[in-house]
Amino acid sequence: MSLRFYNTLSGRVEEFHPLEPPKVRMYTCGLTVYDYAHIGNYRTFVFQDILRRHLKYRGYELLHVMNLTDVDDKTIRNSQAAGTSLRDYTDKYIKAFEVDAQLLNLEAPEIVVRATDHIAAMVKLIETLEAKGFAYRSEGSIYFRVSQFRDYGKLSKLDLEGMRAGARVDSDEYDKANVRDFVLWKAAKEGEPSWETPLGRGRPGWHIECSAMSMKYLGETFDIHSGGSDLIFPHHENEIAQSEAATGKPFVRYWLHAEHLIVNGEKMSKSLGNFFTLRDLVAKGYKPAAIRYLLASVPFRKPLNFTFDGLHQAQQSIERLRNLRYRLTMEKFPAGESSVLQDRARTAVREFEEALDDNLNTAEALAAIFNLVRDANIAMDHGEFRDGDRPVFLDALDRWDRIFAVLEDNDQAKLTKLGFIKPLAKTAGDLIPRQDEAKAAQGDGYTSAVLTEALGEAEIETRIAERNAARRRGDFASADKIRSDLLAAGVILEDTKSGTRWKRK
Ligand code: AMP
Ligand code: ZN
Numbered sequence: 001m002s003l004r005f006y007n008t009l010s011g012r013v014e015e016f017h018p019l020e021p022p023k024v025r026m027y028t029c030g031l032t033v034y035d036y037a038h039i040g041n042y043r044t045f046v047f048q049d050i051l052r053r054h055l056k057y058r059g060y061e062l063l064h065v066m067n068l069t070d071v072d073d074k075t076i077r078n079s080q081a082a083g084t085s086l087r088d089y090t091d092k093y094i095k096a097f098e099v100d101a102q103l104l105n106l107e108a109p110e111i112v113v114r115a116t117d118h119i120a121a122m123v124k125l126i127e128t129l130e131a132k133g134f135a136y137r138s139e140g141s142i143y144f145r146v147s148q149f150r151d152y153g154k155l156s157k158l159d160l161e162g163m164r165a166g167a168r169v170d171s172d173e174y175d176k177a178n179v180r181d182f183v184l185w186k187a188a189k190e191g192e193p194s195w196e197t198p199l200g201r202g203r204p205g206w207h208i209e210c211s212a213m214s215m216k217y218l219g220e221t222f223d224i225h226s227g228g229s230d231l232i233f234p235h236h237e238n239e240i241a242q243s244e245a246a247t248g249k250p251f252v253r254y255w256l257h258a259e260h261l262i263v264n265g266e267k268m269s270k271s272l273g274n275f276f277t278l279r280d281l282v283a284k285g286y287k288p289a290a291i292r293y294l295l296a297s298v299p300f301r302k303p304l305n306f307t308f309d310g311l312h313q314a315q316q317s318i319e320r321l322r323n324l325r326y327r328l329t330m331e332k333f334p335a336g337e338s339s340v341l342q343d344r345a346r347t348a349v350r351e352f353e354e355a356l357d358d359n360l361n362t363a364e365a366l367a368a369i370f371n372l373v374r375d376a377n378i379a380m381d382h383g384e385f386r387d388g389d390r391p392v393f394l395d396a397l398d399r400w401d402r403i404f405a406v407l408e409d410n411d412q413a414k415l416t417k418l419g420f421i422k423p424l425a426k427t428a429g430d431l432i433p434r435q436d437e438a439k440a441a442q443g444d445g446y447t448s449a450v451l452t453e454a455l456g457e458a459e460i461e462t463r464i465a466e467r468n469a470a471r472r473r474g475d476f477a478s479a480d481k482i483r484s485d486l487l488a489a490g491v492i493l494e495d496t497k498s499g500t501r502w503k504r505k
Contacts, residue, residue, distance in 0.1 A: 003058060003357050006301055008232060008255040009155055013359055016254065018223045024060045025222035026052070027214040027252075028109070029231055032069040033093040034078045037100060038275035039291060040261040040268030043304060044228040046295040047258040047360070049106045051226065053403045054356045064109040065217045068094055071116050072206050076192055086193045087116070100278045102414050103288035105405040113213050115204065121212040122204045123197045125246055126184045134245040136177065140187030140200055146180040149241045155255060156233035182238050184208050207238035211246075214239075220247040226256040230267070258300040268306065281311070289406040290315035296404060299361050317370070318406050319504060321397065322457075324373050325407060327380060328394050332498040337388035341379055345389075345396045348372035352400055362404075369400045409457045460491055464500050467493075 003016040018024045028048045031037050037045075052062055069075070070090035079089035094114075101108070115122075126142055129135040134148050146152050176183075185208070188194035188201040195203060204212075214222065220243070227236065236255065243251040260267045263274045281291055294314040298304040348368050355364035376393055379385040401407040463482050470478040483493050490505045 003055075004359055005254055005256055006359050008257050009252070011157070014254070018060065019221065019253070022059055022061050024055050024062050024064075024224065025218040026055075026062060026064045026224040026226070027210070027218055027222065028064065028066045028225070029210055029227040029235070030066040030068045030112070031093075031097055032072060032074060033090045033097065034072075034074040035093060035270065036096055036277040036279065038268055038270065038277050039281065039295065039306070040275060041228075042100070042104060042278065042291070043261040043295045044226075044258045045101070045106055046104065046292055047300040048226055049104075049405075050296055050300075050356075050360055050362065050403060051224075051256065052107060052109075053405070054360060057353075057399075057402055058357070062110060063218065065111045065113065065214060066109040067210060067213050068097075068112065068114050069206065069209060070094070070114045071193065071203055071209075080191070090114075090116075099418055099420070102418065103278065103282075103411060104292045105289070105408075111217055113217070115209040115213070118209070118213050118216065119195050119197065119204065121216045122208050123185075123199055125208060125212045125215075125242065126199060128246045129184065129242065132245065134242075135184055138176065140202065141183055142185040142199060143176050143181045144184050144238070144242060144245075145177065146182070146241065147178065149245050151244065152180075152241050153237065155240055156237045158233055158237075182207060182234065184242070207235055208242060210235070211239045211242040211251075215243060215247070215251075220249045220251070222252060224254045224256060225252040226258070229257040229259050232257055256300070259303045261295070261304050261306055263306050276306075286311055287315060287318075287409075288411055289318055289409070293318055293404065293406045296362050297366060299359070299363055301359070317366075320373055321369070322407055322409070323503060324376055325394070325397050326501070327377075328390050328397070330499060330501065331380065333380070333385050333387045333390070334383070335388070336386040338379075338384060338386050341376075341385065341389050342392045344375055345372060345392045349396050349399055356403065365400070365403070369397075372396060412456050412459075460486065460502055464493065464502065468500065 004013050005016050006013050028045075031041060052064055055062060068090075071086060075086060075090055079086045082089055126135060129144065130142070134145055135142050136145055137143075183205040185199050186202050186205060188203070193203060194201050214225070225236070225239075232255075240251050262268060266272055266274060268275045278288065278291065282288065290311060291314070294306075294311050295304065297314065348371065351368035352365040355361040355368060358364075372393075376385065397407065463486055467479045467482040470476070470482065486493060486502070487505075491502050492505060494501045494503070
């Protein structure tokens with residue numbers, strides 16, 4: 001059975017067949033880097049990550065391009081307010097985005113591009129549109145003549161006759177022949193960054209950035225384009241118009257759009273002020289994995305209501321999964337195998353794979369794995385689980401985690417690698433790493449809460465081994481010290497017949 005996706009262009013669920021299997025060419029609209037991303041943005045990026053991971057899981061080879069919008073009204077306005085150059089200003093938020101992305105286990109797209117590095121490609125595309133009669137000039141700016149492009153509106157299916165100018169259209173203060181027309185090239189304005197080009201001095205409009213960059217790397221027709229549903233109109237509608245008018249070919253074959261993360265019935269957004277950045281939530285003690293889990297838990301075409309209750313439950317759900325994996329690796333079971341149990345695990349794998357094939361139904365994929373977790377724990381508690389059943393169950397968890405990516409607990413290692421925190425001190429008493437004051441002073445946001453978070457799994461295992469060694473030597477003072485240090489770091493030890501187990505507070 002092949003993969004199926006809801007395609008905004010056709011308005012229905014379609015079988016997915018890339019142009020040149022096993023290659024999949026995909027473009028995703030990335031962040032506008034004028035501030036820290038909020039977790040609404042990350043809902044869309046987590047969806048895109050699940051999409052790319054599942055495509056890979058099913059044997060496709062990805063060529064995935066993501067842009068970073070580093071020139072537009074907002075980046076210019078904020079860099080001016082900060083008194084820094086556009087490049088320096090956007091560099092800071094690109095770096096911040098990369099750190100967040102690593103904590104959220106977002107795989108890096110094969111190609112990440114900045115708009116300001118592609119001005120020449122945008123200019124060329126605008127020249128083609130001018131030559132083909134789809135563009136006109138007015139006061140040094142260049143506009144796309146929407147009435148010239150017959151298929152305008154095919155993605156958003158809006159009533160264009162009654163259409164009013166959208167927010168981004170409104171913000172263009174230039175003269176246009178028709179309210180629906182949109183800007184391709186903005187004439188230079190005093191004090192704003194601009195580029196000297198054959199079109200004159202100016203800067204690109206937002207929409208042309210994505211058309212030029214996507215076609216440059218993926219060709220005139222490619223497989224998948226995605227973003228949040230707020231981008232359907234006008235951004236993606238305009239991308240189609242520009243690209244298809246220039247090439248005369250279909251631009252994108254499958255359009256996938258994520259519904260919004262909402263708070264009390266409203267879209268999470270900077271302008272409404274109802275947002276949390278990843279840093280905000282980590283500072284409150286939530287783990288990036290729990291945030292990723294929450295954002296992935298609702299299928300992408302359904303709005304996701306953000307609550308702290310939901311986030312708390314996500315954290316607990318991850319602990320259940322991690323605890324099962326811990327039991328599977330550490331607990332002692334009687335020799336032998338149970339074919340019934342192994343079939344049960346294989347069925348769960350098939351169920352979550354099929355759920356994801358079906359338009360990335362993440363909710364069903366979660367249900368499949370949690371039913372398996374429940375059955376595995378029951379079998380273990382009843383003494384039915386056998387030593388030889390381990391690999392099949394571990395394989396099921398690993399396969400599931402190739403997509404969901406929440407089982408590893410290595411935030412500290414990642415932050416240490418990124419230079420945010422010092423490596424763990426090796427003395428037994430110094431379990432909690434101190435923050436790197438210099439980094440913290442820069443206001444990167446990943447400060448005390450991240451640093452006092454629970455230890456990584458590998459470190460906990462090492463401490464437990466040290467404690468066991470101390471107990472065997474009869475050095476109970478050291479053993480007790482390790483136990484209380486771990487407790488201070490949020491880890492509870494439990495000595496059982498089959499060894500020492502641990503869980504987080
Ligand atoms: P922007 O930085 O505004 O260009 O947005 C980056 C991505 O985040 C786009 O794909 C948006 O559609 C998406 N996005 C913005 N707000 C939300 C939200 N509340 N829920 C889901 N996606 C969002
Ligand atoms: Zn875009």
